[in-house]
Structures are given as structure tokens and as C-alpha cells.
Amino acid sequence: MPDTQPPVATLIKQGAEARVYTIPFAGRPAIVKERFRKAYRHPTLDEKLTSRRVVQEARCLHRIRRAGVDTPTVYLVDLKASTIYMEFIDGISVRDHILATSPLNHQHERELATKIAKSLGVMHDMDIVHGDLTTSNMMMRAGDNPSLVLIDFGLSFVSTLVEDKAVDLYVLERAxxxxHPDTDSFFQAILNAYAKNSKGGxxxxxxxxxxxxxxxxxTAFG
Ligand SMILES: Nc1ncnc2c1ncn2[C@@H]1O[C@H](COP(=O)(O)OP(=O)(O)O)[C@@H](O)[C@H]1O
Ligand SMILES: [Mg+2]
Incomplete structure (x- = not known):
């Protein structure tokens, strides 16, 4: 008998702006990211702002992927439902990876820093600012020599300003x-590789x- 059950979505994160689910999509696991409406905003304005955000997120994901940086493939954008369907990345967040392998040995630290810096360099050279660079928004695919995947372009925007790119890095430094304690040398390794690998670094x-x-x-004056 054909399976007529609707696919079951499993909630994996309920954030301030969006809900993230896993769902089977064309026979493969996918991620659904649904941005929710803000009830306090005027409905017409809200719809406009929410759609703009969803489009911006999907567009940045797609553009960066085309430039050779690993990001989830976008499968479908449903503007009416403020939802992006994208590839499910089989892997772990850089956050969990660092917490599980801490302290990182020198060689591993340099390799990971270089992967992160290369991705950020390409992204910034394309004038895309991520807006929320944390180790939870970076993943590593499962397997040997895992590729670094940038995710969560929910706050991304296009800017040619050096200032905006510098703030992007500063957000990462603070995060x-x-x-993670004792990450000064790790962040310094990211900056060194960023300077070497990006045109505008x-x-x-x-x-x-x-x-x-x-x-x-x-911080000093409150
Ligand atoms: N494409 C994906 N593949 C696997 N896990 C993902 C993917 N997208 C998001 N996630 C997981 O869901 C979490 C929340 O998604 P994210 O896009 O970062 O939304 P938020 O804006 O709520 O932080 C991520 O930290 C990650 O653990
Ligand atoms: Mg996130």
C-alpha cells in the first residue's frame, strides 16, 4: 500500500526569529527553517519585512555556495509560509567539535582556523556580511577531512563597508x-589566514x- 502519511517534521530548534525542523524531502532528510510573524507588527508591513528576510537568507546562502563556499543547498523557498527548505548537513557544529576535542592540538587548530578563514574571506570579498558569526553557525561535515559549512544567514546583508566586515569578525571573537576558554591563539590563527586568503582582508x-x-x-563604562 502506498504511504499516504504526511512526512513527520521534528523540531530541532525554536529560536527568537525562526523554528528549525528536520523533514524528509524527496526521500532525503532536509531542514525546514520557518521564520515566524511578529504579531505586534502591522500585518502588511510584517509580511513585507518577513519575506524580505527570507529572500535575503536564501539568496546569500545560494550566492556563497556558487562562489565555492560550502553552505546547505537551498531546495525550495516558500514565501507565503516564510519557509526555506534546504539540505540537511550530516555533521556537527564547530562549537560541539571544539568542546569535544578541547584542547585542540596546534596542527588541528591551524587547519580548522584556515578553513574558517577561507570561507569568511570569500564571503566578505563578495560583500556579504554574515551578521551572526558564532561557532554554532558553522558546521563540519561528517567524514575524513571534513569541509566547513557556514549556516544561518538569517541576519546576513550585503555591504561593501570595511566596518561591517570588521564587526562580523568581532562578533566571532566575542562568541x-x-x-570556549583559551581561544586567543585560535582566533589569531583565523585572522592570519584571513589576511593571507582574502583580497580585502x-x-x-x-x-x-x-x-x-x-x-x-x-565594557569599561557600561
Ligand atoms: N542545514 C542544516 N543542516 C543541519 N543542521 C542545521 C541546518 N540548519 C540549521 N541546523 C541546526 O539548527 C540550528 C538552528 O538553525 P539556524 O539556522 O542557526 O537558526 P537560528 O537563527 O535559530 O539560530 C543550528 O544551530 C543547527 O544546529
Ligand atoms: Mg543559528
């Missing part, structure tokens, strides 16, 4: 130091110094 790193100074001032 690293709050989730050097001015971004120079700007990062300013961003850090402002960050320290804000």
Missing part, C-alpha cells in the same frame, strides 16, 4: 571567547582594532 583587520577599542570602552 569564541564566551563559549588587510583593511578589515586594521578596522577590527578600532572596533575592539570601542568594544573595550563600552
Amino acid at each position: 569564541l571567547s564566551s563559549t 588587510k583593511p578589515v583587520l586594521k578596522k577590527l582594532e578600532d572596533v575592539r577599542r570601542r568594544g573595550r570602552k563600552r
